Amino acid sequence: MSTSADTSAPAHGELLPTASARRTWSVLGGAVRRTGWHTPLALATVLAGSAAGLVAPWLLGRMVDEISAGGGLDAVLAPAAVIAVAGVLGGLLTGLGGWLVSRVGETVLARLRERVMDRVLRMPAARLERVRIGDLLSRVGDDVAVVTASIARNGPEVVVALATVVLTGAGMTALDWRLGLAGMLSLPVYALAVRWYLPRSGPYYARERVAMGERSHAMMGALRGRGTVRAYRLEDEHAGRVAERSREAMDITVAVFRLFTRFGSRLNAAECVGLTSVLVVGFWLVRGDLATVGMVTAAALYFHRLFGPLIFLVMNFNEVQSAGASLARLAGVADLPEEPDAGAGEGPADSSVRVESVSHSYGTGAPPALDGVSLTVAPGERVALVGASGAGKTTLAALVSGLRAPTSGTVYLGGIPLDELGERRVREHVFLVSQETHVFAGPLLEDLRLARAGATPAEAEAALETVGALEWVRALPEGLDTVVGEGGHALTAEQAQHLALARLVLADPDVAVLDEATAEAGSSGARNLERAAAAATAGRTTLVVAHRLTQAQTADRVVVMDRGRIVEQGAHADLVAADGRYAALWRSWQGGVDQGERVC
Numbered sequence: 105m106s107t108s109a110d111t112s113a114p115a116h117g118e119l120l121p122t123a124s125a126r127r128t129w130s131v132l133g134g135a136v137r138r139t140g141w142h143t144p145l146a147l148a149t150v151l152a153g154s155a156a157g158l159v160a161p162w163l164l165g166r167m168v169d170e171i172s173a174g175g176g177l178d179a180v181l182a183p184a185a186v187i188a189v190a191g192v193l194g195g196l197l198t199g200l201g202g203w204l205v206s207r208v209g210e211t212v213l214a215r216l217r218e219r220v221m222d223r224v225l226r227m228p229a230a231r232l233e234r235v236r237i238g239d240l241l242s243r244v245g246d247d248v249a250v251v252t253a254s255i256a257r258n259g260p261e262v263v264v265a266l267a268t269v270v271l272t273g274a275g276m277t278a279l280d281w282r283l284g285l286a287g288m289l290s291l292p293v294y295a296l297a298v299r300w301y302l303p304r305s306g307p308y309y310a311r312e313r314v315a316m317g318e319r320s321h322a323m324m325g326a327l328r329g330r331g332t333v334r335a336y337r338l339e340d341e342h343a344g345r346v347a348e349r350s351r352e353a354m355d356i357t358v359a360v361f362r363l364f365t366r367f368g369s370r371l372n373a374a375e376c377v378g379l380t381s382v383l384v385v386g387f388w389l390v391r392g393d394l395a396t397v398g399m400v401t402a403a404a405l406y407f408h409r410l411f412g413p414l415i416f417l418v419m420n421f422n423e424v425q426s427a428g429a430s431l432a433r434l435a436g437v438a439d440l441p442e443e444p445d446a447g448a449g450e451g452p453a454d455s456s457v458r459v460e461s462v463s464h465s466y467g468t469g470a471p472p473a474l475d476g477v478s479l480t481v482a483p484g485e486r487v488a489l490v491g492a493s494g495a496g497k498t499t500l501a502a503l504v505s506g507l508r509a510p511t512s513g514t515v516y517l518g519g520i521p522l523d524e525l526g527e528r529r530v531r532e533h534v535f536l537v538s539q540e541t542h543v544f545a546g547p548l549l550e551d552l553r554l555a556r557a558g559a560t561p562a563e564a565e566a567a568l569e570t571v572g573a574l575e576w577v578r579a580l581p582e583g584l585d586t587v588v589g590e591g592g593h594a595l596t597a598e599q600a601q602h603l604a605l606a607r608l609v610l611a612d613p614d615v616a617v618l619d620e621a622t623a624e625a626g627s628s629g630a631r632n633l634e635r636a637a638a639a640a641t642a643g644r645t646t647l648v649v650a651h652r653l654t655q656a657q658t659a660d661r662v663v664v665m666d667r668g669r670i671v672e673q674g675a676h677a678d679l680v681a682a683d684g685r686y687a688a689l690w691r692s693w694q695g696g697v698d699q700g701e702r703v704c
Contacts, residue, residue: 118236120243120433122436123433136208138215142204146208147205149197149200150202150205150267153200153201154270157198158406159187160187161402163187164183165402166402167180168396168397202260205263213252216438220243220438223438223440224240242321246313247433261416262420266413268410269410269414272413276407280394283386283395283399284403287378287403287406287407289377289378290375290379294374304363305363312357312426313429371415375411382404455614455644455645456480457479457515458516459480460478460513461476462474462476463513464499474503476669477513479663484644485661486661487646487662488661489647490656490664491664495668498619500665501647501649504534504615504647506531506534518533532613533613534617535555535608537619539619541600541604543589543595544589548603549564549584549585551588551603552606552607568606570606570609581593598633605637609640618648630652634655664686664689672685
């Protein structure tokens with residue numbers, strides 16, 4: 105369920121939290137520990153594969169010494185056979201280890217993604233409405249994609265490279281500690297290069313993720329409010345805003361690439377320092393009979409073997425940094441505490457709704473969308489809200505349905521404040537049908553069961569018959585079992601709204617809130633939906649945000665709003681006779697109804 109567009113809606117919202125580095129590692133570590141024995145097995149396999157790779161340089165060094173000592177063909181054939189076997193075994197183990205690491209990584213990411221979605225879906229509706237839609241979509245879309253791509257493309261290679269670096273360094277030191285120490289002279293150069301790079305690149309990647317969220321927010325704001333944008337001829341302004349956000353993200357990416365190029369030259373210097381140190385120290389060791397030529401050869405080959413893994417690790421800091429920034433944003437959502445729904449012990453005494461001195465604004469300094477509104481709706485009464493766009497109708501509907509909390513004042517349901525009832529209890533008693541109805545992918549019956557999980561096919565058909573939709577549902581290829589939504593049978597706007605009203609019947613709430621629930625169907629479909637809405641809400645306390653004055657005409661009471669305040673209320677006939685603001689709207693409606701004009 106979602107509310108329709110309203111010019112009083114906020115232009116900005118709150119950003120979801122981003123976890124600190126320490127907290128990100130904690131969340132990630134907890135997910136890894138839950139994989140059980142799979143992680144140790146993957147690491148052991150990778151280490152075994154890397155250890156097999158140490159055989160070739162060591163045996164080549166021995167071959168050099170034996171040939172120098174006058175060894176024959178056997179000094180070459182036997183080591184060559186062992187090198188071949190070790191190469192095959194190392195390749196198999198490395199491949200298997202990479203697959204196991206990838207499997208563990210995908211499992212960890214899947215659980216993290218599920219936890220993120222769980223936190224988002226369980227987030228209180230009032231807070232979810234405040235969250236910036238671009239930031240939310242960027243996290244569950246862009247950030248998940250970045251981390252997934254990093255794990256799928258580089259995750260196994262990173263683990264293999266780390267294992268190779270550690271074991272190869274140990275192998276060099278085992279040959280002669282002085283050769284190992286010589287190779288380690290490159291580490292300070294690598295460290296200085298990384299130390300130079302990280303403080304400069306980290307903020308860029310964090311800013312890049314935020315910039316992408318800002319771009320998504322600008323795009324979604326323009327798309328969701330496309331009707332208003334076109335009505336006020338704001339296309340160029342919004343297109344310029346999207347272009348500006350895209351340009352900012354591009355500038356950050358280009359700046360990172362320039363920084364990365366300078367980083368590469370420092371890595372080449374580290375390789376030069378390391379290999380030169382090994383060869384120079386090896387020369388002095390051989391000259392002093394402290395090492396053999398074969399040992400120095402093996403050490404040089406070991407160090408050369410580090411080039412690939414070290415360069416891979418460092419050159420992939422681009423993706424690692426970007427994935428780390430995205431992972432921190434996901435962990436920030438996954439780490440959100442579960443908010444208990446502390447509902448009142450007693451349920452509402454009846455289905456009455458009372459709005460008492462309620463004011464609401466979207467953000468500090470924003471003009472009030474509602475200003476001191478008080479309204480009482482008796483049990484079973486049908487009240488229509490009318491007024492110009494931006495009058496506060498949708499905001500009032502959102503407060504009554506519990507989607508938002510008022511800035512000041514209180515909304516009561518059956519004599520109990522909504523915040524004391526708790527969100528779960530409010531959902532049991534209040535049902536919102538909005539202008540924008542989503543049809544979930546899957547069988548149509550399962551879509552209806554969103555309102556009541558245990559509904560039988562007979563109960564679903566009864567609900568559809570109530571709203572006048574059973575005939576077209578039975579005409580579908582597989583009836584209730586027809587797959588609808590994305591990738592399935594496409595439903596019209598009128599049919600989608602029929603489903604939403606059928607869900608309302610199945611949910612059987614005490615209070616129904618219809619927020620322009622017939623606006624998307626067009627004039628002919630709107631009349632059918634008005635009859636369906638009247639049938640679905642019969643006997644219920646109903647608040648209708650009316651976009652057609654025929655909805656107000658059939659209501660028990662009409663409430664006229666303007667600039668966040670109630671300016672008139674009463675029965676339709678009485679307000680027309682009073683010749684006030686509603687009467688002017690009614691005359692305008694009567695004059696334009698033949699052309700299907702919308703006046704409120």
